Amino acid sequence: MHDAIVVGLGPAGSTAAYTLASRGLNVIAFDKEKFPRYKSCGGCISTKIERTLDFDISGVFEDTVYGATFTYKSGRSTDIISDRPVGHNVMRDRFDALLVSRAKGAGASIVEGCRITGLRDEGSYVTARCGTGETYRARFLIGADGSSGFVGREVFGLNPRECAVSITAEVPYNRKEMNVSGRLFIDFGGIPFGYGWIFPKKDFLSVGIAGDAAKVRGRVKDYFNSFVSTHEILRGLKIDGKIGWTVPIFYNGAAPSIKGRVILAGDTGHLVDPFLGEGIYYAIKTGKAAADTVADCVAGGETDLAAYQVWLGKEIYPEFRAAEKLSDLVYNHPRLWYSILEKDPGIMQKFYDVIRGVDNCDSFYNRVYQSVTSRPWTVLRRWVASRFLAS
């Protein structure tokens, strides 16, 4: 009997395993893959991460981001760069392998290449079954099996259709020949309810596009092809190895993330910011909080995981709800949004503070909403002028 089983060793699961083992619990953690493994991802982590982990991860940073070059439908561009970092770019194979090694170093039992195929809450413990037939028992189980995992979907009944669909590719490039370091490239308007991106790493440009599944309606490949064939930065580069993946964004009305002795962290619980699709930070943050709740229960001989749900309601959901409102505003009017950024780059500078975690998304949304509604004629003029962006 273990204190805890963790299913999945992405950022959520490896942080959970690290936290549990560091607090002296007997934890066993499984991943169906062997590390390092590929994960389709832009790999940009906001600087909030620096206040979240208690060990150094700067060794796997491939680039530090100070802002972005924004475009509308791969056309006109505007640079909005800050004097302070906003995020760091990583390759997920190296980053995730580092987190797994820290969990192992803290004393967690790590089992790679083993898929968990089912679990049962037996009342006084939980059983997890491996694809190879063995079963394991623990007091608690943390589901951290990502967007393709079964725990959130099958055990908690979360809706897999509440997601963004994406296509990505890692494009080799010569860093010395291209002046792209220190910034992201973000394109609005090229896909319904989403955006396209180019995130520079040391040897690759991580290129992708993602949009709301219901609005994209199976045409994500077409949007990707159009984005990569028109964006200035990608001219002359060879784009192979496209991969499709889903981003299980937060949605209002999602079921709670605790059920009996099982608790969800990261993507499997749809704990992804619905505006940017930022999930790495939230996977780490929720993995840690889930593990702390389990450790507190073990220490106190309790079984009630409700403290985690209370924490989500206080620390995570308000930001996600504000991000949902911001998505509606921006992605329903991408052309207008781009023209606002072009004329008033200070707006994006303020949003960088939200990404850094020094301002909150709700107050940012209110500021944008007020500035739009208090100057309707200016906004209307910009909207009319922005029609020429499309040509």
Ligand SMILES: Cc1cc2nc3c(=O)[nH]c(=O)nc-3n(C[C@H](O)[C@H](O)[C@H](O)COP(=O)(O)OP(=O)(O)OC[C@H]3O[C@@H](n4cnc5c(N)ncnc54)[C@H](O)[C@@H]3O)c2cc1C
């Ligand atoms: C195209 C794309 C671009 C993105 N870009 C960014 C970005 O730039 N910045 C950002 O912050 N976020 C980004 N995200 C989101 C981010 O990738 C996720 O939010 C993050 O990986 C979530 O971490 P996780 O640990 O919850 O899940 P994952 O990283 O998916 O890890 C889950 C793990 O569980 C394992 N697993 C699954 N099923 C089982 C099973 N049955 N048994 C055992 N193991 C199992 C998997 O092998 C995997 O290793 C992006 C996502 C996509 C799809």
